[in-house]
Amino acid sequence: MEHIKTVNNANLKESCAKGGCGECQASCQSACKTSCTVANQECENESRKGNK
C-alpha cells in the first residue's frame, strides 16, 4: 500500500480463542497502584504464547 502502513499484527478477535484463563496479573499493584493500563500487562497463558 502506498498511503497506509499497518504497524502491527494485532488481532484482538483471535485472542479470545484461548483467552480468559485468568493467570495474568489482577491488580494495579505491580507499578502504578492507582490505575491499570491493561494493554501493557503481560499475558501468562502458555498456550496463547505459542500461537501468535
Added chain:
Amino acid sequence: MVHTFYLNGYYIALDVNSGAVHVLDKLAFDLLNKFEDKLPEECPCEFVKELSEEYPEQDILDVYSELLSLQNAGQLFSEDDYERFTDMMKGAPIKSMCLHISHDCNLRCKYCFASTGDFGKGRKLMPVETGKKAIDFLLTHSGNRHNLELDFFGGEPLMNWDAVKEIVDYARSKEEEYNKKFRFTVTTNGVLLDDDSIDYINKEMKNVVLSLDGRKCVNDNMRLTINGKGSYDIFVPKFQKLVEKRLKGENKEYYARGTFTKNNLDFANDVYHIADDLGFDQLSVEPVIADASEPYAITEEDLPTIFAEYEKLAVEMIRRKKEEGGCFNFFHFMIDLDQGPCAIKRLRGCGCGNEYVSVTPDGDIYPCHQFVGNDEWKMGNLDDETLDIEMKDKFACSNIYTKEGCKDCWCKFYCSGGCNANNYSFNKDINKPVKLSCEMERKRVECAIMIKVAMADK
C-alpha cells in the same frame, strides 16, 4: 470504531475492535476522518469532490481502495463482539491479594490516600497469625489458578518486617502441597531499608516498588518525615543499593514509582532525574489522586500542560531509543501492540473485589487497597470466615460495557474502564469513570501508540 489522531508528525488510525494500528499520509487521514462508520463499496462523490480541491482525484480513489481493503481484512471498522464474554469472570477464583502488613508509616506524605498510613482506622501492625490466615484464604479460594500474587503493602511494610518473613516462609511451605506459585511483591518508602532487608527483598520478591517523587525539591515538598523534614536524602542511597544488587540477582523487576501533583506539572524533569541522576530505568510517575479541594490536586485547567508534558516525554524517549540505542521504561507508555492481553482480559481493568482483595491488620477483607477503611466496602473478615459474594459479583460484572461512556470510548481495550476505587471516590459509583483521569489515560495511550509507530519508522 476507529480513532484517528495526529501526534509528533504522524497521522495515526487505531481500529479499536481489532487493535490494528495504521500510519497514514495526510490524504488517507483526511479521507478516513470523513467516515464515522463502515465504508460503502464506492467512495461517496461528495467526499471526492471536497478533497479534490487539495488532492488529485486518482489519488483519492486509490486511497479509498486501500481503506476498503483494510476494512475487508477486518482491520478497519471491525465489530465489537466481545460483550458475550462479560460474564466469564463471575465466580472467578481469588488469586491475588494485597496484605496490609502495617497500618503505620514512618513518613507523612501530604497526598497519602491511606491517611498517612493508618487508613483512618488507627496505627496497627498485622499479627503473623492474621497473615497466615490470609495465605490459607488465598490457597483455598484460588481454585485452579496456579500463579498467586501477594503484595505486601502499608503504610510501610518494613515496619513489620519480621512478620513479612514469617508469612513468606509459611506461604512457600504450602506451595507444593497446593500446587501453587506465590509471587511476592512489596512497596516501600525505603526509610528502613538495610542490607538484610535489601537482600531479602531481592531474593524473595518478584517485584519491588520504590516510592519517590523525583527531584529533591519536589520529593521533599510532599514526602516528609514525621518531624516534617525531607525524606530524599534518607532513601536515595538505599534505593540505589537495592537496585544495584537486584540487577545482579534473579528477580530483576522493580519500579521507581513517583507521584506528580499540581506542584510539578513539569514532571518529565522528575522522570529524567530519576533515570539520569539516580540511575533507575524502570519508572512509573503518575498523577496524584486527590480531592479537588486540595491545593496540590490536578484539575481540568492543568490538562493542556500535562498533555504537552506527556508528549515531550514521549518524543524524548523516542530520541533516546533511536540516537542512544536505549531508554528507560515509562510504565504508562509501555504497550504491546502485537501480543498483549487477550480481549477478555481487557474487558475490565483489574480484578478488584473479584480476583483480587485487600486484607487489613484486623483481617478485614476489602475489594482493593484503595477501598480499605471505607466501611461500606468491607467484604468480609478472615476470622469470621465471611465473604460478601454479592459484592464480589458486583465487581465481577463491572466491565467496559457497564461503565458509563466506556463502550463508546476508543481507549476501552487499553484502559479497560479505569479504576473502580477512583470512580467511587469521585463519583460515588464504581461504574462511573472520572473524566479527568480518562483524559490523561487517553493521552498516555496515544503517546504509547505513537512511540511504537515512530519506532517502526526507520
